[in-house]
Amino acid sequence: MPGATSRCRWVRRSLRRSSTRRAYARVIRPETEPPTTPARGKYVANRYEQIADDLRRLITAGTWPMGERMPAEAELAARYRVSTPTLRMSLQILQSEGLIEKRHGIGNFVRRPGQRIAYASDRRLADGQVALNLGTDNVSDVSLDITMVEADGRLASFLDVRVGSPLTEFVFVSHQCASPRSLTRIYVPHAVASLGVPEADGSPWGDSVRELLSANGVEVVTTTERVTARFPTAKEAHTLNISTRTPVLAVERTSTDASDRVVEGAFLVMPGDRIEVLFTTRSAAAATEEMETAG
Secondary structure: OHHHHHHHHHHHHHHHHHHHHHHHHHHHHHHHOOOOOOOOOOOOOOHHHHHHHHHHHHHHOOOOOOOOEOOOHHHHHHHHOOOHHHHHHHHHHHHHOOOEEEEOOOEEEEOOOOOOEEEEOOHHHOOOOOOOOOOOOOOOEEEEEEEEEEOOHHHHHHHOOOOOOEEEEEEEEEEEOOEEEEEEEEEEEOOOOOOOOOOOOOOOOOHHHHHHHHHOOOOOOEEEEEEEEEOOOHHHHHHHOOOOOOOEEEEEEEEEOOOOOEEEEEEEEEEHHHEEEEOOOOOHHHHHHHHHHHO
16 A cells, blocks of 8 residues: 555654754753763762761850760761661761761760870880870779689680680770770780789789789780781670771781790770880990890
8 A cells, every 4th residue: 555655754754853853852862951960970978977977066166165975876867867876877987087976875975185195015114104194184094803703715816725624804994084095905824923913003904914914923024016907896896986987997916925825915996096105226325235234
C-alpha cells in the first residue's frame, strides 16, 4: 500500500528528528542549567560534619562557657533535625579535637583548656619536673590501684615470663580538675620482687615503683620505651573519658637489670591533646663527665 509506505517513512523521519533534538538538548543542557551534583574534586561536608562545624562555632563564641554542660543529645538532635546517632558522630569530632568531653551518665561538657603534662624520656634531668609540667591548673590527683594478677599471653611475652606467672599490677590514673589526663599500668613479676604500696609522689608514670624496686635491691640498668599513636580501647576510653576515635599516645616501657632480666613492664596511655613527650639526648662527653663526677 503506497499510503502506508509513505506514513512509515514519515514516522521514521519524525523519530530521527526527535532523537536529534533530545541529543542536542543533552549537549547544551550542562551549559544552560546549573549542575545538580558538585564539581569533580570539590568536597561536600556530610551532615554530621556540618553540625560539628556549627557546634564548634557556638563553643568558640561562648554560647556554652568552659566547664558548662551542653544541651542533652536528644535536644541537639531535635534542633538539627537529625537522628541521635548522627548527632553523636558530630560530638565525637569535637571530642577528638579536645573541645568537649563526655562524662558518662551526666552529659557533654565544654572542656577547660588545661595545661599539658609532660612525659620526659630522661627524668633525671627534669629537675623535679619529672612527671608534671606544673602550672596554675596542674594535675590535682593521682589515684592508685594495686592488684595481684596472672600473666596472660600478651603479658607473658612482654615480660618474658611464663603464662600464669604471678604479677603485681599498679594502675595510676592522673586527673586535672575533673578531667583524666593519663593512664599507667605497671607490672612487676613476683619472681623479681614482692612489692608493697609505693609512696605517693605525685608522679602518674609509676616512678615510685622504681623506688620500691631499688629499695628491694633490684637495680634498673636499661629502659626501653616504644611510643606509638593509636586509638584507645573501649576500656581505656572509658577510664579517660574520651571517645574511642580520639587519638592517644601509647608508651610501652620495659626495664631490665644487669642480667638482662625484665624487672618491670609498663603501658602508658595519654590523650594526644593533653600530653607532650620530651626527649633529651646527652652527648658522650657529658655522659663521661657525669660518670667521673659520680665516681
